[in-house]
Amino acid sequence: MSDLTSLQTFADDLAAISGPEHIRVDENTFSVAPASTEEIAAVLRYANRNSITVGPWGGGTKQSWGNPIHPSLILHTHRLDTVREHTWQDMTCTVQAGCTWSSLQASLAKHSQFVALDPLWPDRATIGGIAATNDSGSLRLKYGSLRDLIIGMTIVLADGTISRSGGKVVKNVAGYDLHKLMTGAFGTLGVITEITFRLHSIPRHAQSFTIASADVEPLGQLLMKILDSHLSTQSLQLRSGSNGFTLDVRLATLPEVIRDQASSLSKLARSVQLEASDADSDVWNARQTHFDQAECFVVKATMLPSDISPIAATIRTLGGTSVTQATGIMTASIPASASSQLEHLRQKLEATGGSLTVLHHPAHATAVASTVLSDTLPLIRELKHRFDPNRILNPGRFVGGI
Amino acid sequence: MLNRSQDAAKLEPKVLSEAVLGDFRAVVGEKGIIVERNQLQTYECDGLTALRTLPAAVVLPRSREEVQAIVRICARHRIPFVARGAGTGLSGGALPFASGIVISFARMNRILAVDIPNQRITVEPGVINSHVTQRVAPSGHFYAPDPSSQSVCTIGGNVAENAGGAHCLKYGFTTTHVLALDVVLPNGEFVHLGSPAVDSPGYDLTGVFVGSEGTLGVVTAITLRIVKRAEAVQVLLAAYNSIAAAGQTVSDIIAASILPAAMEIMDRLSIEAAEASVHPNYPACEALLLIELDGPVAEVDVHMQQVREICRANGAWEDRLAQSEHERLLVWKGRKAAFAAAGRLAPNYIVQDGVIPRTKLPIILEEIGRMATATGLRVTNVFHAGDGNLHPIVLYNASIPGQEELAVDLSIRILHLCVDHGGSITGEHGVGKEKQQAMGYMYSEPDLDTMQLVRCAFDPHQLANPDKLFPRPRLCGEKSGPYTPHPLEVAGVAEYF
Numbered sequence: 076m077s078d079l080t081s082l083q084t085f086a087d088d089l090a091a092i093s094g095p096e097h098i099r100v101d102e103n104t105f106s107v108a109p110a111s112t113e114e115i116a117a118v119l120r121y122a123n124r125n126s127i128t129v130g131p132w133g134g135g136t137k138q139s140w141g142n143p144i145h146p147s148l149i150l151h152t153h154r155l156d157t158v159r160e161h162t163w164q165d166m167t168c169t170v171q172a173g174c175t176w177s178s179l180q181a182s183l184a185k186h187s188q189f190v191a192l193d194p195l196w197p198d199r200a201t202i203g204g205i206a207a208t209n210d211s212g213s214l215r216l217k218y219g220s221l222r223d224l225i226i227g228m229t230i231v232l233a234d235g236t237i238s239r240s241g242g243k244v245v246k247n248v249a250g251y252d253l254h255k256l257m258t259g260a261f262g263t264l265g266v267i268t269e270i271t272f273r274l275h276s277i278p279r280h281a282q283s284f285t286i287a288s289a290d291v292e293p294l295g296q297l298l299m300k301i302l303d304s305h306l307s308t309q310s311l312q313l314r315s316g317s318n319g320f321t322l323d324v325r326l327a328t329l330p331e332v333i334r335d336q337a338s339s340l341s342k343l344a345r346s347v348q349l350e351a352s353d354a355d356s357d358v359w360n361a362r363q364t365h366f367d368q369a370e371c372f373v374v375k376a377t378m379l380p381s382d383i384s385p386i387a388a389t390i391r392t393l394g395g396t397s398v399t400q401a402t403g404i405m406t407a408s409i410p411a412s413a414s415s416q417l418e419h420l421r422q423k424l425e426a427t428g429g430s431l432t433v434l435h436h437p438a439h440a441t442a443v444a445s446t447v448l449s450d451t452l453p454l455i456r457e458l459k460h461r462f463d464p465n466r467i468l469n470p471g472r473f474v475g476g477i
Numbered sequence: 478m479l480n481r482s483q484d485a486a487k488l489e490p491k492v493l494s495e496a497v498l499g500d501f502r503a504v505v506g507e508k509g510i511i512v513e514r515n516q517l518q519t520y521e522c523d524g525l526t527a528l529r530t531l532p533a534a535v536v537l538p539r540s541r542e543e544v545q546a547i548v549r550i551c552a553r554h555r556i557p558f559v560a561r562g563a564g565t566g567l568s569g570g571a572l573p574f575a576s577g578i579v580i581s582f583a584r585m586n587r588i589l590a591v592d593i594p595n596q597r598i599t600v601e602p603g604v605i606n607s608h609v610t611q612r613v614a615p616s617g618h619f620y621a622p623d624p625s626s627q628s629v630c631t632i633g634g635n636v637a638e639n640a641g642g643a644h645c646l647k648y649g650f651t652t653t654h655v656l657a658l659d660v661v662l663p664n665g666e667f668v669h670l671g672s673p674a675v676d677s678p679g680y681d682l683t684g685v686f687v688g689s690e691g692t693l694g695v696v697t698a699i700t701l702r703i704v705k706r707a708e709a710v711q712v713l714l715a716a717y718n719s720i721a722a723a724g725q726t727v728s729d730i731i732a733a734s735i736l737p738a739a740m741e742i743m744d745r746l747s748i749e750a751a752e753a754s755v756h757p758n759y760p761a762c763e764a765l766l767l768i769e770l771d772g773p774v775a776e777v778d779v780h781m782q783q784v785r786e787i788c789r790a791n792g793a794w795e796d797r798l799a800q801s802e803h804e805r806l807l808v809w810k811g812r813k814a815a816f817a818a819a820g821r822l823a824p825n826y827i828v829q830d831g832v833i834p835r836t837k838l839p840i841i842l843e844e845i846g847r848m849a850t851a852t853g854l855r856v857t858n859v860f861h862a863g864d865g866n867l868h869p870i871v872l873y874n875a876s877i878p879g880q881e882e883l884a885v886d887l888s889i890r891i892l893h894l895c896v897d898h899g900g901s902i903t904g905e906h907g908v909g910k911e912k913q914q915a916m917g918y919m920y921s922e923p924d925l926d927t928m929q930l931v932r933c934a935f936d937p938h939q940l941a942n943p944d945k946l947f948p949r950p951r952l953c954g955e956k957s958g959p960y961t962p963h964p965l966e967v968a969g970v971a972e973y974f
Binding site for chain 1: 592594595639641649650662669670672677681682684705728732734772773899900903905908912916919920923926928930931932934
């Protein structure tokens with residue numbers, strides 16, 4: 076793409092699709108901001124024909140996740156920012172991929188509904204990017220992940236084919252669940268342009284509690300006891316910080332029931348010699364703060380719930396801090412010097428059915444590899460090959476260099 | 478859809494060579510293979526009994542290794558295979574392929590591992606759905622997806638069809654509860670999809686495999702999530718003079734931010750049939766709404782109070798709370814017997830499985846009524862009202878010439894009606910053989926081509942449950958465009974209708 080004439084042709088061709096005011100040239104990277112699914116299809120058809128690599132871009136909040144790559148064309152989705160349909164009586168909504176999470180939720184809140192997910196950086200992160208990275212937070216314990224909340228999707232394949240899967244009804248088993256394949260695929264199989272979600276009513280009453288302990292073990296026991304209880308637990312997480320460990324619990328039920336449940340929770344806490352107290356409201360944003368530490372590794376680790384407290388203890392011995400949802404998803408920041416112990420931790424997690432993925436790699440640290448499930452790699456490669464034979468969509472970004 | 482020309486295949490089983498049969502025998506032993514015509518007949522259909530095809534052979538493996546060896550033989554000789562659990566499916570998903578084999582999972586029915594603290598269980602595909610719940614009941618847990626056939630259907634079949642049930646309104650479908658799968662791919666390779674921990678790295682292959690109707694491979698073990706049983710369960714029966722009023726109640730309950738465990742509606746014909754068949758003591762009415770609430774005792778009490786008020790406000794003239802576990806089970810028994818009970822209303826019937834946005838319920842039911850009257854057939858309705866999943870049951874008498882065709886046509890038009898209103902052709906029964914053509918009504922060619930990309934990545938030779946789910950056979954790599962006869966069609970191997 077260094078040839079000046081071809082650069083000019085490239086810019087002209089893209090301008091013909093999306094208008095010159097929506098094209099940007101910056102050194103060797105072009106960017107284009109199409110206005111519709113059809114324009115995205117035209118851009119991809121063009122890129123595919125000319126073997127131009129493309130990186131889809133929403134809010135740009137998680138572009139550093141995955142293997143570092145430098146696509147020739149950045150495809151911005153911010154002009155696809157409309158909530159197209161909110162059929163509140165049916166509790167579904169259809170929204171374009173470039174809409175930010177917060178603006179979708181603000182729109183749904185008019186009818187006291189929401190997509191029951193609490194992803195990172197909701198003010199900037201877009202629907203498409205959140206789906207492409209399969210982000211999830213503390214609400215997952217009660218409501219499930221995006222694979223449970225997304226009921227339909229429009230995608231554009233590398234060759235410009237516009238394809239829809241699922242639909243607008245929650246219960247639907249017609250055909251393959253392609254939207255599940257796209258969720259968490261880091262834009263390597265197609266560009267998501269529109270998503271239909273199932274919605275939930277915003278809980279009217281919720282109360283958060285915190286139980287602190289210098290020792291992690293009783294908190295681990297308490298976490299398992301709460302999972303096995305009849306409490307209306309909406310969120311449950313184990314945090315570690317400089318002062319020891321805390322377990323945060325959010326109960327969501329009717330006001331007349333919460334009082335009873337709060338005393339049941341206190342009783343459970345006392346059974347491991349600990350006290351429950353009211354929690355600060357910002358404890359549920361704890362995950363986000365881990366990404367502020369550029370000099371640390373930031374990792375996502377997955378594990379069985381019973382492994383949460385021992386792994387949290389291990390992270391602490393490495394000088395790191397962590398927050399782990401009771402579903403078994405940990406976000407941890409670990410000093411750059413601990414890279415060899417991280418390798419060891421990854422193996423330990425893999426041995427018990429878990430995984431470790433490095434989300435942020437500090438500048439001068441020894442490289443740490445993420446988990447790759449080797450037996451499915453040939454199948455994953457074959458899927459990539461069928462969907463994107465010219466490897467133009469985020470090539471190399473995904474697990475195993477897909 | 479149903480087509481009598483299928484019957485041609487049932488006359489004589491296709492024959493596999495003695496050498497190939499010998500290969501299968503070497504894997505599963507003499508007792509693990511069926512080739513006798515009269516024994517093969519047990520396997521000629523599933524719950525969709527209108528379609529029957531004799532397979533060339535049935536093999537009954539005992540282990541993952543045997544399954545893998547069988548699939549390898551199939552791959553080597555390009556023999557199509559259809560996996561089968563209990564054969565209770567209603568869309569012909571387990572209908573054999575005439576020149577292929579059936580792999581029956583009847584002998585792979587062990588529970589492999591139970592992890593109560595982490596709420597997980599690992600089972601072989603032949604394990605019966607309700608046995609999972611039985612196994613974990615002592616610790617207060619249950620397996621949530623509950624298709625009406627749960628006392629006989631298998632987890633392997635549930636995974637293939639992404640089975641639902643009345644309680645998925647609150648608890649989700651099979652796919653919500655599957656964490657990991659051991660799979661033998663159509664080329665004979667063995668892979669682990671997903672993991673006991675959530676979010677395993679890589680594409681969500683588990684998500685795409687569940688509900689793929691046996692077209693992507695064969696499952697040999699499944700790790701499921703189990704759920705803590707609620708502290709309290711209450712079931713309410715509300716009787717109405719019209720289905721519309723019952724439907725409105727459902728919308729009002731959901732608008733009041735109450736999420737029941739289940740909400741089911743039955744119409745007069747279904748109520749009468751259920752009453753005659755299992756005597757659930759239902760009130761005689763035009764529409765019966767069955768609501769199950771579960772959760773903490775105090776919460777269920779408050780919500781049930783609200784629900785009863787909503788029922789009465791919508792004209793329920795009786796709202797009866799089941800007073801004991803026995804009464805509750807009886808209420809459910811009546812509902813779950815609804816399909817079988819339809820046999821009391823007519824000699825033959827077709828159960829459909831359309832889904833509509835919940836708010837379209839009154840319009841659609843009125844339209845179905847009009848269509849039935851115009852055809853001169855009776856249609857009775859039983860449905861999962863909370864998630865808009867209709868089960869219209871088209872009643873007919875196959876011995877009256879022309880009536881079966883009318884019934885088939887009506888049931889297809891009902892599905893088209895669901896699609897026209899933004900719904901789906903199937904909520905839990907699957908596409909199978911039955912609704913192949915309706916897939917082409919619901920999805921466009923590019924949508925189906927994209928699904929084919931997945932099929933071809935898993936199964937380039939299309940040996941796993943061939944000629945199901947998609948509207949017509951298509952070779953991997955074939956592009957959509959103007960209709961061209963498929964090579965199999967030209968060769969007279971397959972027929973497109």
